[in-house]
Amino acid sequence: MKKLFVFVFLILCTSGFAKIQKVSKGQIKDVGDITISLLEKEPFTGMVVDGRDREYYVKGKPNGKWISFYDNGKMKSIENWKDGMLNGKYILYNERGKKVLETYYKDGIDNGKYAIYYSNGKPRIMGQIKNGVPVGKWKRYNAEGKLAGVSKY
DSSP: OHHHHHHHHHHHHHHHHSOOOEEOGGGEEEETTEEEETTTTEEOOEEEEETTEEEEEETTEEOEEEEEEOTTSOEEEEEEEETTEEOEEEEEEOTTSOEEEEEEEETTEEEEEEEEEOTTSOEEEEEEEETTEEEEEEEEEOTTSOEEEEEEO
C-alpha cells in the first residue's frame, strides 16, 4: 500500500511540471519591459504561439529559442533569449529563406562572429565583435563571393 501511495504521489507531482502554458499573441500584453498574461494579470511564463511562430517567456521576460516565419512559410529568424536579453546565436533570413545576418549576443550585446550576406546567400561582410564594437580584421566581399577589401579595427 505504501508503494502504491508513493507511486501515485510521484505521478501527480511530475504531471504538474510537464505542462507548458500555451497562449496566443492576443492573450498577452507588453507592460514596460515585462510581458503579462491578460488572463492572470501577472508576468507570463509559457509559450506564445502565433501561426508557426514560437516565443517563450519566464516571469514576463523572453527566454529560450524563438523561431519566426514569413507568411510564405520560410523561416524569418532564430533568436536565443535569456532573462529578457538576446543571448547566443541570432540568425535573420530573407523571404526566400536565404540567411542575411548571423551574429552572436551575450547579455544583449553583440559578441563574437558577425556576418552579413547578399540575397544570393554569399557573404558580404564578415568580422568579429567584442562588447558591441568591431575588432580585428573585417572582410568585405562582392556579390560573386570574391574578397573586395579588408579593414582592421
